[in-house]
Amino acid sequence: MNAPNKSGWKPEMGEAGSGPVAKTASGDAGLALEEALIFELGGTGKCGVDFDEEPGDVSPALAKFARKAPVDLPALTEPEAVRHYTRLSRQNYAIDLGPFPLGSCTMKHNPRLNEAMARLPGFADIHPLQPMDTVQGAYEVIEQLADWLCKLTGMEAVAMSPKAGAHGELCGILAIRAALEARGDAREVILVPESAHGTNPATAAFAGYRVENIPATKDGRVDLQALKDRLGPDVAGVMITNPNTCGLFERDMKAISDAVHAAGGLVYCDGANFNAIVGKVRPGDLGVDAMHINLHKTFSTPHGGGGPGSGPVVLSELLAPFAPIPFVRRDEKGRLRMVEERGAKDHLPQTFGRMTAFHGQMGMFTRALTYMLSHGVDGLRQVAEDAVLNANYVLRSLEGDLDAPFGDAGPCMHEALFSDENLPDGFSTLDIAKGLIDEGFHPMTVYFPLVVHGAMLVEPTETESKAGLDRFIASMKSLTARAKAEDESLKSAPHYAPRRRLDETRAARKPVLTYKGEGVPPGTPSLSEIGGS
Amino acid sequence: MRYLPLTPNDRSEMLATIGADTVDDLFRDVPDGVLNAEISGLPAHASEMAVERHMKKLAAKNLSAADAPFFLGAGAYRHHVPASVDHLIQRGEFLTAYTPYQPEIAQGTLQVLFEFQTQVARLFGTDIANASMYDGSTACWEAIAMAARITRRDGVVIGPIHPHYLSTAKTMAKFTKDEIRELSPALIADAGDDAMIDMIDDKTSCVVVQYPDILGRIPDLAKIADAAHDKGALLVAVVTEPVALGLLESPGSLGADIVVGEGQSLGVGLNFGGPYLGLFGAREKYARQMPGRLCGETVDADGKRGFVLTLSTREQHIRREKATSNICTNSGLCALAFSIHMTLLGGEGLDKLSRINHARAVKAAGKLAAIDGVELVNEGGFFNEFTLRLVGHDAREVALRMAKRGILSGVALSRLYPDSLDLSEGLVVCVTETCSDEDVDALVAALAEELA
Ligand SMILES: Cc1ncc(COP(=O)(O)O)c(C=O)c1O
Numbered sequence: 002m003n004a005p006n007k008s009g010w011k012p013e014m015g016e017a018g019s020g021p022v023a024k025t026a027s028g029d030a031g032l033a034l035e036e037a038l039i040f041e042l043g044g045t046g047k048c049g050v051d052f053d054e055e056p057g058d059v060s061p062a063l064a065k066f067a068r069k070a071p072v073d074l075p076a077l078t079e080p081e082a083v084r085h086y087t088r089l090s091r092q093n094y095a096i097d098l099g100p101f102p103l104g105s106c107t108m109k110h111n112p113r114l115n116e117a118m119a120r121l122p123g124f125a126d127i128h129p130l131q132p133m134d135t136v137q138g139a140y141e142v143i144e145q146l147a148d149w150l151c152k153l154t155g156m157e158a159v160a161m162s163p164k165a166g167a168h169g170e171l172c173g174i175l176a177i178r179a180a181l182e183a184r185g186d187a188r189e190v191i192l193v194p195e196s197a198h199g200t201n202p203a204t205a206a207f208a209g210y211r212v213e214n215i216p217a218t219k220d221g222r223v224d225l226q227a228l229k230d231r232l233g234p235d236v237a238g239v240m241i242t243n244p245n246t247c248g249l250f251e252r253d254m255k256a257i258s259d260a261v262h263a264a265g266g267l268v269y270c271d272g273a274n275f276n277a278i279v280g281k282v283r284p285g286d287l288g289v290d291a292m293h294i295n296l297h298k299t300f301s302t303p304h305g306g307g308g309p310g311s312g313p314v315v316l317s318e319l320l321a322p323f324a325p326i327p328f329v330r331r332d333e334k335g336r337l338r339m340v341e342e343r344g345a346k347d348h349l350p351q352t353f354g355r356m357t358a359f360h361g362q363m364g365m366f367t368r369a370l371t372y373m374l375s376h377g378v379d380g381l382r383q384v385a386e387d388a389v390l391n392a393n394y395v396l397r398s399l400e401g402d403l404d405a406p407f408g409d410a411g412p413c414m415h416e417a418l419f420s421d422e423n424l425p426d427g428f429s430t431l432d433i434a435k436g437l438i439d440e441g442f443h444p445m446t447v448y449f450p451l452v453v454h455g456a457m458l459v460e461p462t463e464t465e466s467k468a469g470l471d472r473f474i475a476s477m478k479s480l481t482a483r484a485k486a487e488d489e490s491l492k493s494a495p496h497y498a499p500r501r502r503l504d505e506t507r508a509a510r511k512p513v514l515t516y517k518g519e520g521v522p523p524g525t526p527s528l529s530e531i532g533g534s
Numbered sequence: 535m536r537y538l539p540l541t542p543n544d545r546s547e548m549l550a551t552i553g554a555d556t557v558d559d560l561f562r563d564v565p566d567g568v569l570n571a572e573i574s575g576l577p578a579h580a581s582e583m584a585v586e587r588h589m590k591k592l593a594a595k596n597l598s599a600a601d602a603p604f605f606l607g608a609g610a611y612r613h614h615v616p617a618s619v620d621h622l623i624q625r626g627e628f629l630t631a632y633t634p635y636q637p638e639i640a641q642g643t644l645q646v647l648f649e650f651q652t653q654v655a656r657l658f659g660t661d662i663a664n665a666s667m668y669d670g671s672t673a674c675w676e677a678i679a680m681a682a683r684i685t686r687r688d689g690v691v692i693g694p695i696h697p698h699y700l701s702t703a704k705t706m707a708k709f710t711k712d713e714i715r716e717l718s719p720a721l722i723a724d725a726g727d728d729a730m731i732d733m734i735d736d737k738t739s740c741v742v743v744q745y746p747d748i749l750g751r752i753p754d755l756a757k758i759a760d761a762a763h764d765k766g767a768l769l770v771a772v773v774t775e776p777v778a779l780g781l782l783e784s785p786g787s788l789g790a791d792i793v794v795g796e797g798q799s800l801g802v803g804l805n806f807g808g809p810y811l812g813l814f815g816a817r818e819k820y821a822r823q824m825p826g827r828l829c830g831e832t833v834d835a836d837g838k839r840g841f842v843l844t845l846s847t848r849e850q851h852i853r854r855e856k857a858t859s860n861i862c863t864n865s866g867l868c869a870l871a872f873s874i875h876m877t878l879l880g881g882e883g884l885d886k887l888s889r890i891n892h893a894r895a896v897k898a899a900g901k902l903a904a905i906d907g908v909e910l911v912n913e914g915g916f917f918n919e920f921t922l923r924l925v926g927h928d929a930r931e932v933a934l935r936m937a938k939r940g941i942l943s944g945v946a947l948s949r950l951y952p953d954s955l956d957l958s959e960g961l962v963v964c965v966t967e968t969c970s971d972e973d974v975d976a977l978v979a980a981l982a983e984e985l986a
Contacts, residue, residue, distance in 0.1 A: 039649050039877050048886075049878030050616055052967070056886045057893025059781065062915030066752050068783045073656055076880020079618050086646075086874060090627035093642035097626030103635070110537055111630050114582050120620075123593025128606040129807030130945045131597070132937040138595030139806050152576050164668035164808065165863035167850070178709060199850035203860035207679075209709045212855040250563035281561060286568045297863065301537075305623075305867025306643035307633040307665065307827065309809030325705070342701065343952030354705030358609055358671035358698035358796075359807025371589055377579030380535050382570075386557045387540050393560050394548045412552075412560040438639055443632075449851070466539035467548060493835065498638040501835035508832035508844040512821060514662045515652040 033499065036088040040516045043075025049082050092499040093306070094443045100465050100473055102395075104416045104446035104458025105198065105246055107276045107298035112375065115301065115368035124367050129359035133338055139363065140337035143329045146370045147313070150294060153381070154272075155285025156315035160324045162361035166273055167200040169293025169312030170240070172325055172356055174208045176291055176316060177238050177267045179323040179353040186265065188237035194223055196247055196450040201240045201271060210237060217452055220410035221247040221418075225256055232264035242271035243287070244278065246450040247407055248392065248416035248458065258288025267291070267320070275299045276462070277389055277415035280382030290317040296362070300369035311365035322351045327360050387463035388415040391470060395459050398474045402481040406453050415462070421455025428484040428491065430455035435502065436483070438495035440476035535579060599804060599942065603973035607919045607964025608748065608945035609670065609696045609774045610807065611799040613887075614968055619801050619874045623867055633827070633866070637842045638834075643866065644841035647829035650873040657779050657876075658771075658793040659786025660815030665827040665843075666865040667812025670774055670796025671699040674742065675706045676814065676825040676859055677770045677792045681740035683823050683858070685768060688712050689737035693730045693753065694719035695744040695772050697950045703742070712739075718951075721923050721960050723913040725751035731761040738767040740792070745771050745785055746778055748950075749962065750912050750919035759789025768792060775799055776813070777966075778917040780888025792816045800879075801871030811868035822848060825859030887967060891918035895965035898974045902963065905978065907985045911960070919964040921947070924985060929961040932984055941980050 028035050059067045077085060094101070101108035119125060127136055147159045160176075163169035174191070181187050191205035194215045202212040215231065216224045223241060239261050243251040251257065258268045270284055270292035276299040278284075284292050296302050297310035304310075316324055327341045330348060339360060340348045376384060389412075396417035400408045404422035407413070421430045434444035434457070446458040461470060483491050495501065540548075545557070554560055561569050580588075599612050606612070623629065627642060634640030634647075647665045654663035667673040678690055688711045692700055700716060707714050715733055717726050725747055734741055741762045746752050759769040771785035773795035779785075785793045797811035798804075816824060822845060830844035850857040879887060895918040902922055903910040911921040922944070924932055929946035936943040947960035965974070 036645070038645065040652065043877065043880060045880065045882060048880055048883040049618075050883050050887070052886055052890060054890060056889030057896070059889070059892065060896050060915060062913070063752065063781070063892070063917070066782050066915065068779075068781065071881035071885035072780065072784070074653055074876060074879075074881040074884065076883055077877050079616070079878065082874060082877050083618055083622065085877070086622045086628075086870075087625065089642040089645055090622075090625040091642065092639075092645070093627040093631045094636070094639035095627045096630040101630075101632065103632055106632055108630075108632055112537060114585060116624065116629075118586070118589040118593075121590060121593040122598040122600055123590075123596040125803055125805055126598040126600050126612075127596050127806045128599060128604075128612070128804050128942070129610055130606055130608060130949060131942055132934050134934075135597035135937050135942070136806065138592040141592050141595065149576060152573055155571070155573075164672065165861075167860045167862045168668060168672070171860060175705070175709060198862075199852070199854050199857065200860045200862050202855035203850035203853070203857040206855035206857075207709070207860055250561070252563045252565070255565060255568075278561075278564075280573065281570060282564055282568055283571055283573070286571060295863075303629045303867070304632045304863070306628055306631045306640075306646075306870065307866025308864040309668070309866070309868055310863035311809075341949070341952075342697070343949070354708065355698060355701035356672075356705060357702055357808075358669060358696060358810075362808040363806035364809050367589065371585055374577065374580055374585045374588055375582070376535065376537070378573055378576040380538075380579040383535060383538060387538055387545075389560050390540070390545060390548055390552075390557055393552045393554070397552045411563060412554070414560075434636070435638070438636065443639065444636055463538055463540070467541075467544040469539075495638050499641050500638045500838060500840045503637045503834045503840045503842045504832045505842050505844065508830040508842045509847075512828070512844055513831040514648075514818075514821065514828055514844075515655045516648070 034088045034091060036085060038516055039075055039077060039085065042085060043077045047078050048076050049079045099442060100461060100469055101443040102445045102459045102461050103443065104460040105273060107460060107462055109301055109462040110464035111301055111303040112372060114375065115371045118371045119364050119367040137337055140329045140339065142366050142370055144337060146366050149373050150313055150315055153279060154292065154315045155283030157318040158316045158321035158324060160314045160316060162325055162327065162357055163293065163312040163314055164357055164362060165308065165310035166293050166295040166312045167204060168356065169314045170200055170204040171207065172314045173269045173291030173293060174204055175353045176320045176323040177269060178208055180267065180320055181237055183351060188235055190236045192231060192236060192239045194241065196245055196452045197240060197242055198246060198271065205240065221249050221407040222251055223253065223257060225253045228257060229260050232260060232266065234265065236264060236266045238267040238269055240269040240271060242274060244274045244414035247418050248413040249407060250414055254287040273298060274415060277385055279385045280378055281385045290320050296365045296369040301372045302365045302368040309362060309365065311362035323353050324349065325354060325356045326352050384463045391461040391463060391465055392417045394470060395461055395474060399477055402478050416458055416460035418453060419457040420453045424484050425487060430457055432484060432491045432494065433457065433480050435494040436480040436491050437476060439497045442473055442476060602940050602942045603976045604942045605944045605963045605965060605969060605977060606942055608962050609698065609796060610804055611775055611964060611966060612804055612968050613777065613799050613966050615801055615803055615875060616878050619871050622874055623871050628870055629867065634843060637840060641840055644829050646870050646873055648831065648841050650869045651829060653873055653876045654813050655815050657776060657784065658815040659784025660793050661818035662821055663815035664824050665829050666869040667814050667826055667861065668865060669808065669810035669812045670794065671702045673794035673812035673814050674699045674772050675703045677794045678703055678712060678740060678742065680792060680823050680825060681768045681770060682712060684820060685739040685766065687737055687739035689739055690714045690742065691730060691733045691738055692716045692742045693726060693744060694747045694749065695742060696748050696774055699772065719749050720956060721911050723911060725753040725914065727754045727757055730758055734761055734765050734767055736765060738765055740768040740770045742770045742772060745773055746917050746919065749921040750916040752915055755785055755788035755790060770794065777888050777891055780884035781892055781917060797872045801875035802868045809865055809868055811865045811872055821845060823858060824848065826861050826864055890967045894969060895920065898965045901974065901978045902981065905982045905985060918966055919962060922961045922963060923959045924961055925959060927985065928958050933961065935984055936980055939980050941977055943977055943981065
């Protein structure tokens, strides 16, 4: 018990005393809790799952395939497991804790209604190959979400199965390739701006294209003239991100599309930044042929520490016939049907084929649809406006402190881009980022896009309050001031995080990708001692 | 609007700071006529209660597995997931974090990934595993692409794998140089080991073998591995039901060079096909050819153990068009769910779970095969999934009629192979620990009536 004694609190009961604080025996420090690996904690002879029956024998037919001993994996009982993962979770930063202004990633609040709806047994506990009449509601979710996506983008059709943005890019590029091949004109080159996300060139290369860069203008946009000069019979298409990764709207998008089309190519738009324009601008009005939408960005499905995502691809009339299977359609009787390998010949004879098992990220569809219905079309427009307002507020509040390479060219969209230009020698973008960690914020995206030296790309999103932004801005000002005052302690930041800077070179030189140590018996020394310090 | 913290007052103050009159001034780079174009036919915002009502209505139109005797598998399996799994993955620190780009404040996610990679590698019998792919089918074609990079060959021999996996690989092959030759399944006990071996030649980059295969048969991986290695080809093993590896020898120990799989069985749930969890393991010497993220151990500036994403020079954000894959977002949260479930089970729990599955399936198969007009295809053994031949019937029709009776009886092969008449009598039935004796009896009785 912690209650004060009868005589009450005495000041010397904690305030007196000086000198260095002794290291704790446990290696923990108050609420800063270290956690060993399951291979050091867990063991045999225990289990976190109870079974109602005894395991049976292996049937004789299977005996020759049976393993000789159980897989060498430790177990934790439920209380131990809950503690293990809860302690680990506390070593993570998350949107639930504060701003997560990773540019290009759209780390917005993840509404909990979405989670609840995705877990309804009618959605979560159904099998993708159940007879179609038993899953009409699931098909309806897909149909409704598809309708929202087509209307919001002004596009003809949407392929729902891609699993994330990069998979969506592949879908779009494969559709383009299929459409061109159907014309007997496959072509060889995809043009990609230097500022593009790495997935763009990686995707184009995977689809068998040669990638060439398009230069940018001084104000951070595609150089239309240079693009026109490069277009020709070998160019299959372009991949343009709009708004682009410098956080700017591609003013010439329509002219770009027209020029590419005139030269016989097609236009892929990377829609990762759709949050800036949702409800305000329909990419279909800008001549786009295909665009992926990251439901895990614009439509608030959680990132989960790396995934899962979902990357539906909206398609123009020209590309729609080449979309992948499967897809949902209504038959003459109004019943919803999943067109798979069966039915493709009748309903989508030119499909480029299947990209994944089953029909896409249903769990993300239910979340995204829940989010859309919550906001409505009016709310989504407000989302874009607030996202852009927040970003411009950050841009204008910090452009006196940090170099904003495109700040003079006009407003930004949903993200504000800074460079390391104003930082003194010896201080880098990384130092500001790591300093932000000590300030209690997740850093912005750093060193991307590649077109700006020491890029710092700040995307606050619409779910940050003004007070939250003001705190972030104050921290950024303080950090740049410390850098300018050549405060060396910034170079070794973070000081207050669960770990200091980690040795990435060592990790890559001799990779340790799995646990190789002996199981450590329970009651082991703390992790910090295992770690060597 | 409940998700938007800015007040009208905040907005005007911020516009003043920016020096703009209206928010549309910030959109001035958008051409006239394009900005604020009318979007018709979509509803306005709604309360939580109203949205809930809408979604629940849709959910109620589906027959969920819990409400019917349920025997579907074929790439997606229904297992009981402990309640603590879903609780833990909903901790905001896991749920609402991004890819761990800033390792100092992402050790939770990173340590989980390190543990996950180790669990997958031990399950698969491979040296290493990555931090996840989208799902089993995409992991499978990434493995084919990886084998081509390693062997610099284009020939791909594919056994009776899940047809969606095959379709996916074929789609990709249209755009690469891969030449796929496939062995289609037939309703016979022989898993086709020798036929696959005969297809391997000097141009073969890899042989792709599902273990157990789409009909639930168990191929002899060791034999196929030897034959592949003799010709300089790799063996890619595909596991769609990881619980099977609680009982079966691991593919890595039988000689597979790359092992991929679908991890949905543990922790993730059915979810109507996604999000799922691509598992990807390989020999250590191929680490630099792996697709996707890898988490590795290191130390921090104080010498404390910590984890980081590593070998990223393989990845798109560094290598761009030369990357091993274009994957970026993966299945992080599903990997967490898998890992927690696996931690609760441990090796011994997995052993028990797999034996329970197996025993229940064997018992059910016996009862089903005793029905007149039903033959069990898998005489050579099976784990928890087997194929029935419904002699003289289109299994799809039967499955439909069974569904009308409220029984989800299995996956008809004609749904998966619409062009193969030979397979149309085939029904793939999966029996897991979630199928009670009463469920099985209901299935047996109803099927007997349908076929009578
Ligand atoms: C501009 C851009 N394009 C593409 C992607 C790839 O999307 P995903 O991670 O969903 O594959 C991202 C996000 O990571 C992005 O920011």
